Amino acid sequence: GENVEQHPSTLSVQEGDSAVIKCTYSDSASNYFPWYKQELGKGPQLIIDIRSNVGEKKDQRIAVTLNKTAKHFSLHITETQPEDSAVYFCAASISYGQNFVFGPGTRLSVLP
Amino acid sequence: GAVVSQHPSWVICKSGTSVKIECRSLDFQATTMFWYRQFPKQSLMLMATSNEGSKATYEQGVEKDKFLINHASLTLSTLTVTSAHPEDSSFYICSARDFTRSTDTQYFGPGTRLTVL
Numbered sequence: 001g002e003n004v005e006q007h008p009s010t011l012s013v014q015e016g017d018s019a020v021i022k023c024t025y026s027d028s029a030s031n032y033f034p035w036y037k038q039e040l041g042k043g044p045q046l047i048i049d050i051r052s053n054v055g056e057k058k059d060q061r062i063a064v065t066l067n068k069t070a071k072h073f074s075l076h077i078t079e080t081q082p083e084d085s086a087v088y089f090c091a092a093s094i095s096y097g098q099n100f101v102f103g104p105g106t107r108l109s110v111l112p
Numbered sequence: 113g114a115v116v117s118q119h120p121s122w123v124i125c126k127s128g129t130s131v132k133i134e135c136r137s138l139d140f141q142a143t144t145m146f147w148y149r150q151f152p153k154q155s156l157m158l159m160a161t162s163n164e165g166s167k168a169t170y171e172q173g174v175e176k177d178k179f180l181i182n183h184a185s186l187t188l189s190t191l192t193v194t195s196a197h198p199e200d201s202s203f204y205i206c207s208a209r210d211f212t213r214s215t216d217t218q219y220f221g222p223g224t225r226l227t228v229l
Contacts, residue, residue, distance in 0.1 A: 032217075034217050034218075036220070041223070041225075042222055042223065043116075043118075043205050043207075043220040043221050043222045043223045044156070044205070044220045045220070046217050046218075046219065046220075049217055089155060089156065098144070098161070098209075099158070099161070100146075100156075100158065100218060101158075102155045102156045102157075103155065104154070104155045105154075105155050
């Protein structure tokens with residue numbers, strides 16, 4: 001089955017700097033890759049997603065890149081702010097929206 | 113749009129009792145809902161996939177007789193933890209797909225924290 005790895009497990013950056021979180025997946029059939037942000041005690045919130053037919057997607061300060069050949073995708077957050085501090089999860093799905101396999105998560109801390 | 117609610121947000125119960133958790137899609141219809149379990153500082157683990165009007169599909173290792181799932185309408189799915197024990201204490205999160213949108217994502221509820229004494 002699909003296996004998703006995520007690095008780093010923790011990440012601390014200064015406010016205003018950029019943050020990058022990387023995920024790798026094992027099943028080349030995976031075709032949908034969402035990123036979620038989870039604040040303490042709350043459910044995950046979708047922040048950006050990408051399909052396998054696209055190499056990059058951007059939404060204001062957040063971008064995601066996908067390398068299908070290498071089977072990895074990355075989340076890029078620019079101009080980080082303290083409110084970006086949370087746990088971020090990547091996920092991979094083989095059948096568009098079904099059966100998400102989540103990465104272990106990255107705890108991002110943005111220091112003021 | 114795409115709001116999912118859960119009730120209750122937290123519950124404390126005695127060992128041996130049953131607890132029901134509701135998951136509702138508030139502004140869309142969800143033919144498919146998902147139930148996840150999350151232990152502290154860990155990732156989300158899919159427990160089961162719930163399709164409206166049919167039996168849920170459980171992931172390997174999840175006891176279907178212990179975690180009863182009902183998806184009776186396009187906006188409501190329930191998870192009942194039967195004969196709960198302390199090891200069932202966890203954060204339970206549901207998600208739903210909006211099949212009418214041109215998106216493939218799952219929208220998550222706020223979660224329910226279950227503590228079994």
